[in-house]
Amino acid sequence: MIALVTGANRGIGREVARRLAAEGHTVYLTARSAKGAADTAAAIGGRDVRPLRLDVTSDDDVTTAARDIGALDVLINNAAITYDTWQRAVSADLDVVREAAETNLYGPWRLTRALLPQLRASAHPRVVNVSSEAASLTSMGGGTPAYSASKVALNALTRMFAAELRSDGILVNAVCPGWVATDMGGAGGRPVEEGAASVLWAATLPDDGPTGGFFRDGRPLPW
Numbered sequence: 001m002i003a004l005v006t007g008a009n010r011g012i013g014r015e016v017a018r019r020l021a022a023e024g025h026t027v028y029l030t031a032r033s034a035k036g037a038a039d040t041a042a043a044i045g046g047r048d049v050r051p052l053r054l055d056v057t058s059d060d061d062v063t064t065a066a067r068d069i070g071a072l073d074v075l076i077n078n079a080a081i082t083y084d085t086w087q088r089a090v091s092a093d094l095d096v097v098r099e100a101a102e103t104n105l106y107g108p109w110r111l112t113r114a115l116l117p118q119l120r121a122s123a124h125p126r127v128v129n130v131s132s133e134a135a136s137l138t139s140m141g142g143g144t145p146a147y148s149a150s151k152v153a154l155n156a157l158t159r160m161f162a163a164e165l166r167s168d169g170i171l172v173n174a175v176c177p178g179w180v181a182t183d184m185g186g187a188g189g190r191p192v193e194e195g196a197a198s199v200l201w202a203a204t205l206p207d208d209g210p211t212g213g214f215f216r217d218g219r220p221l222p223w
């Protein structure tokens with residue numbers, strides 16, 4: 001399998017890339033900085049780990065990646081920003097909201113679209129959008145407005161891509177990794193290995209696996 005992971009220089013993305021590499025898969029380990037990608041690729045080891053600079057907000061980076069990447073089976077849209085616990089929807093800074101959407105929504109949108117030729121050519125294509133239970137409308141309350149709104153929209157994108165790509169055999173799902181002890185999640189969350197496992201489940205689905213779903217640890221979450 002050939003996989004690409006965004007935001008793979010730290011946190012859950014790094015662990016997902018490490019696990020895929022340890023299992024012998026080819027991994028495009030991407031990060032906002034070339035050094036971040038190269039250093040992480042060297043640190044995690046693996047048979048074929050290819051570091052690549054990829055800022056998901058950059059049309060140039062995405063275009064270059066789509067041009068340079070040959071085959072690809074699995075795209076893991078992991079990169080995200082702005083878990084804005086300091087904001088409320090009623091008073092949110094809309095520039096912060098827009099900035100979050102640029103990475104958390106338009107990033108996966110831009111990249112997935114650009115890599116469709118590779119995914120369509122794959123025998124077992126998968127797209128995993130790393131979302132959050134914070135996007136569940138069923139349990140939606142107040143707070144983290146930039147983050148929650150961007151992930152709700154990412155979930156909607158997941159449904160649309162899944163529907164539009166079903167006939168191409170591309171399985172597109174949203175996953176929540178759970179509360180994970182990373183820079184974003186902070187102390188007290190579960191180990192990064194467990195969060196990564198929730199993501200990897202959707203990356204390695206069988207051909208008759210689900211598409212257009214929202215899962216944590218392989219179990220459906222309420223939209």
Ligand code: NAP
Nearest residue numbers: 007011012032055056078079080132179180182183184185
């Ligand atoms: P993290 O530790 O903050 O790491 C975020 C990663 O995204 C970093 O590698 C960061 O790169 C990268 N990134 C940010 N903006 C980018 C851009 N424009 N282009 C490319 N990469 C970019 O976060 P995490 O906890 O591992 O979260 C990973 C995913 O899980 C996210 O989608 C997050 O929303 C989701 N999630 C996390 C939790 C949790 O409790 N941790 C819970 C639910 C969902 P830099 O190093 O350059 O900043």
